[in-house]
Amino acid sequence: MVKLKLNPTSGMTSEVAIGGGSVAGLSAARVAAALGIDVEVIENDMEIGMPEKCGGLISVDGLTKLGIPPTRKILLNTISEGKVVLSDTSSYEFDLKKAGLVVLNRNEFDKELASLAVRAGARISIGERIESVQMEDEGVTIRTNKRQTSSKLMINAMGAGYYPNKRGLIPAFQNLIAVKDGFYDGILVFIDKVKIGDFFGWYIPLDDGFAKIGAGGRTGGQEADRYFESALQALGIRYQVIKRINASLVVGGYVRRDGGRILPVGDAAGQTKPTTAGGIITGGVGGAIAGRLARDALEKGDFNGYTTLYDDAYGKELARQVTLAQVYKMLNDKQLKGLMDLIKDEDIEMDSADFDFHSYIIRKVLTSKVGASLISSIIPRLAIARLKGLF
Ligand SMILES: Cc1cc2nc3c(=O)[nH]c(=O)nc-3n(C[C@H](O)[C@H](O)[C@H](O)COP(=O)(O)OP(=O)(O)OC[C@H]3O[C@@H](n4cnc5c(N)ncnc54)[C@H](O)[C@@H]3O)c2cc1C
Known part of the structure; x- marks a missing residue:
């Protein structure tokens, strides 16, 4: 401070x-x-x-x-889909047309x-x-x-x-990349508790073959470069970094x-x-x-x-999101995979307010048909108690 x-x-x-x-x-x-x-x-x-x-x-x-107003002057892109990529390289695709996301x-x-x-x-x-x-x-x-x-x-x-x-600040890096092959025009979220840690990595597509990639809890460097190179290559995306920045995230x-x-x-x-x-x-x-x-x-x-x-x-x-972030920290890669399977199977839709009110999505999961019972079998009791305490 x-x-x-x-x-x-x-x-x-x-x-x-x-x-x-x-x-x-x-x-x-x-x-x-x-x-x-x-x-x-x-x-x-x-x-x-x-x-x-x-x-x-x-x-x-x-x-x-x-x-x-969302004029062309201030907007670079409109997002209609996204993927969450997990540590085992499995990816989960989401339709984000109703989420109303823009870059x-x-x-x-x-x-x-x-x-x-x-x-x-x-x-x-x-x-x-x-x-x-x-x-x-x-x-x-x-x-x-x-x-x-x-x-x-x-x-x-x-x-x-x-x-x-101060403990609520984490370092982050973000690179601007020029995409050579396989430009993906959706959001990518990378979850890997071992290689990325307790936060996550991102890919945000801009216009004309540019994108931003970055991660929280990491300052960049060769290890991060290697992680992104291989994760994006697995999706067919090849690129060159053309700008690097470091900054703090407030969480x-x-x-x-x-x-x-x-x-x-x-x-x-x-x-x-x-x-x-x-x-x-x-x-x-x-x-x-x-x-x-x-x-x-x-x-x-x-x-x-x-x-x-x-x-x-x-x-x-x-x-509420402080609690959600704490629960996310408690989960390992296997449990997160279980959760992703559940969210995918339940076909839970993200709408416009959900991007700023993440707890709405959790509430949708918890109150979905099989959500509550399935969730109990995937994530630890303490975590489920904390989630339920939110609503
Ligand atoms: C890598 C990264 C990616 C992000 N991605 C997203 C995203 O995709 N979506 C999103 O919603 N948010 C994102 N954020 C967060 C977002 O950028 C911030 O929450 C937002 O910019 C905060 O705005 P602010 O006005 O509070 O502060 P800032 O944008 O940090 O502005 C503070 C201003 O104060 C000025 N200043 C500082 N000290 C002094 C001083 N002593 N005297 C005079 N001026 C001073 C600075 O120069 C600066 O202009 C991201 C942040 C980072 C670091």
């Missing part, structure tokens, strides 16, 4: 200062500015949307919740959000790093590498580095922090799905809720009531 240091104060220069010009911060800025609030976003990098470090896979349902051009998406925020009246300063923040009785004093400024409230949307629960769950003049949102607050680390929608909506509450918060001098609003949107579901 990056610590915010204390510093002396000076005159007020915005009503709401937002640290971080990515999905959570820009969503907060857009909504608060539309309410007539004087908002300034302070972004460390020299370009909004860059460097890009995200898979970009989201649901259209989520995009709608963020109030952004974002994350760079363009962030720029579009910035444009919407600016049109709503927000100011954006790029290439400026927040180095310290001090909460005062009347406001917040912010020191950047260029100046000292102050605001009545601050929204911290500065990403995973500010997430307080520790939403950290509730109500009240006060400084409110964390997005990855900084753990507003990601602990099952997949996806946080574009859950963090973006977290930012938008903060923006909506800002008028009230300016009057009261604190963000009291935020957690209740976020819980109603995603917070409760994210808490």
